[in-house]
Amino acid sequence: MIYFDNAATTKTRPELIDLAVRLNNEYFANPSSNHALGHEAKRIYEQARKQILAHFNGDFKLVFTSGATEANNLFIKGVALKYKNRGKKLITTVGEHPSVLNAFKQLEEEFGFHVTYLPLLEDGSVDPNELIKSIDDQTILVSIMHVNNEVGAINDLAMLSKIIKAFPKCFFHSDVTQSIGKIKIPYQFIDAFSFSAHKIHGFKGSGALILREKIDLLPLLSGGSHECHVRAGTEAFIPNILLAKTLRLALENEEKSYRHVEALVSYLRAKLALNNEIIINSPVNACPFVLNFSLVNIKSSIVVEALSNAGIMVSSNSACDDKLASHSETVYAMYHDLKRSQNSVRISLGEENTLAEVDHFIEVLNNILESVKK
C-alpha cells in the first residue's frame, strides 16, 4: 500500500502510542479532582500546556480542543460574538477549510455579521489589495489560512499583518493546520492560530487554539471552569498531553522532512509535466507537502478509485468534502475553470514516502490514463 494522503491525516508515531499506554496506566484521575491523584494529573497536564507554549515566544495562552475544526470555530465565533459591539465586519477567504468558511457563514446567516470572502490570485494566495479594499474600522476579525489544504499555496502572513495592524480593533487569526511542523509559522505577526495533532503524526481528536493573552472568547460549550472557562468538559487528558510530544517531534523533524518531501515532489512534478493529459494546479512556490493536478479529460473520481484499487491512496479533494463537493473550491478560485476544478487530484506526501513509491505511482497513473483513453 502506498499512502499519499498525508494532508487528510498521518500515521501515528509509535513512540506516542507507547506513551499513551503508559499514561493510561499511571494516571486516570480527573485533573480537576481535589485529591493527590487529581493534583498529579493536573500538574502534568499543565506541564504539557507550558511545553507547547514554549515553542511560541510571546504573550500567548493555549486552549486544548478536539482538533482544528473546533479551534477554528472557537476563535471565529468566540471573538465575533464577544466583540460584536466593536463592529460587525469580518473577513476571510474563499479558499479556507470548511471549518472556517462555515463558521463565518453561520455568523453571517444567524447573527447578522457582514462577511467578506476574499478572492484568490492565480497562485492560490490572497490578493493583499483586496484585503486593503475590504478592511475598515468596523472590521473585528480577519482569518486567513497559512497553507492551503487543497493546493499547498502559502499566504504571506507577515505582509498581510501589516495591513491588518493599521486597524487596532481587528484580530488576525490563521488556520495553520497544514503548515505547522512543515514550514515556519510567522506566529509573531498573528493574534491566534489553530491546528490538529493528527496532521503531524499525532492522535485524532486533539488540537489547540493558541491566542494572545488579552483576547477574550465567548465559549462555545458552557459548563465548568476547564480551560480558563473557555472550553468546558473534563479534559481529554491523554490526547492533550500527547500533543506536546507530537508537536515537539514534528518541530524537531521539520527541516529534515521538508528537504525529503521537497526532493520527492520536485521529481514528481517534473514527471507529471511530461504527460499532456495532466495540468499542475499547485503553484511553483507551494508548500511541497501538497501537490494538486487536474486531468484534462478524465474525472478525478475515476482515477482516484483506480489508484486505490492499485493500492495507492490519494485524494480527489480535501477529505472532509469528498462526498459533498464535486469540485475543488480552491482550484476554481485560482483558475475560474469548472472542469479543471472538478478533475483535480491531491497528492500529499510525508516523511515516510520514498522515491520508489513515487516512481511506482507515476507508472500506475500513466497506465490508468492510457486504459481510460482506450
Ligand SMILES: Cc1ncc(COP(=O)(O)O)c(C=O)c1O
Ligand atoms: C486547513 C485545515 N483546517 C482545518 C482542518 C480540520 O481539521 P480536523 O478535522 O482535525 O479538525 C483541516 C483538515 O483537513 C485542514 O486541512
